[in-house]
Amino acid sequence: MIIDIFGAGAIGLLFYSKLISSHSSATIHLWTRISEQASLINEKGITIQTSTIEQQSEPQLLFPSTTQRAYAIDQLNDYSNVTKADYILVTVKQKDITADLVSNIQQRADRHTRIICLQNGVRTDMLWTSPWQVYAAITTEGAKRVSTNAVNHTGIGKTVIGSLTNLSSTRVGNMPKSIDKEEQLRIQPLLNELEQAGFDIALSNNIDKDIYRKLIINAIINPLTAIWRIMNGELLVSQQRLFVMQQLYNEVIEVYQAAGIEVSSLWWEEIVEVCRTTSTNTSSMLADVLQGKTTEIQWINGSIIQMGQDYGIPTPANYWVYHLVEAMNRQEDH
Template structure:
């Protein structure tokens, strides 16, 4: 299958690399430094099971989605509108488009901007870019997608590439479950610059996380969303299974980049205000991360 990955960061490079390793024709669309490294040396896919350089095409232009049968949109939530505008003129009418992004509304936003069906995929993977063209996989990797005419084909294709995919009638609820995990960990890991295992061992941190989770659950109930499973148990298991992982927000702040916090704790804050649901813990976490972003931006400007 011809596959384009729009947004070749850690998530995009991991899934694109796994699919290319399985024999699919993949093009990664990303930033020049990564594109240059991948074009020159291949994608270094570094996992617990193997470390391989995967031959894969790479481009800095969204025009590379042309003729793709499957497009994985993996850009930051802050870049969704720009990515849609860049892809719109080049997408094949028959292309399957999947959103592999944080937050709960990216597939909906893409669908409105592109004027075509976009599937949501809930992503459970711990990855980071360890250098140009080098993706480091720390754990997990499964996806959850909604039923569709293409879902059986996607399950088979990803499964053959070593990526488990579940099909769920409640993808919205699964997206909220992932949002809740992100709201519990991302900001705290970013503020402290600590990995999950050390983070949860901090005094009173578990209470803060519990409160953030409960606020999200209260908001989900107000939205009429059924969140599957035991959210607090899932939060605890993240630290147990990925103790050395830093959140994507922590990685962004460390590199002086803008994070997705507006679409995580910030989303909870905005929807809570709209629906009259108090979200004081999420408000504090959001506000502190925004201050850190502003500090980084000021430092960059001064330099």
């Protein structure tokens, strides 16, 4: 079995390091954006440490075997004759899924390859052409990239994989696309490898609901922590902050209901619990702002705004946090 991972940020490094630490018999390729990172991992190893409320571990230094190497994406042409991947995990951020990246990924894919995309926000997977078996995945695993070859596992979560009903629009309402028994058999070997590596992973026949559940969590926690420059847990320290969170929450729920998206009365409590269990975490959006990188605000709150426009629901709270973060993007870039 050959598993390729495209993207060596926090989530990519987490999946890669846990797979190689599980003594997997699979061939694992990690594809990085720059050659220096690939060389460092191959020569100096990769360090993983678990730092969660439930568990603290000492840093573990792992050295990739000859079948678990890291490669730079610009080296793809040198490996055109290497057997294609059975599974490809795409762990880059939504903003980095470009036509060029998709073209690069497809060099490692054959018709039997299953491509699993782990991104936040409403998807724009129409870049993938029809022959490819592309799946969406949502993970609540927490990870922080400490350096180019070190990652902290900051939160134990769950990963679900499923088939999307609508790849190119924020309009929803189609029936969920279930995964048939034949397809379950084809993807089960990957699930087995990830379970052996310590991941809680499952197939979903309603990945759309999982995506919109993750979206509402991100639409509240990410922009507010980025604007206020605080850790996740600090969102809960005052009634004023909870009030702002509630305004965003109510607005997203109204949009979802207008769009016919199934909502849960438990989501608010779940958001509060996420803030508690990841209290010392820096959200990915805050990390991007602090590093002067472009954020995923367009695919998170921007998606809510677009859905509101599609269904005639005003979204002033999302509008303001969207533009505040966008303004920081531009400020940080200059």
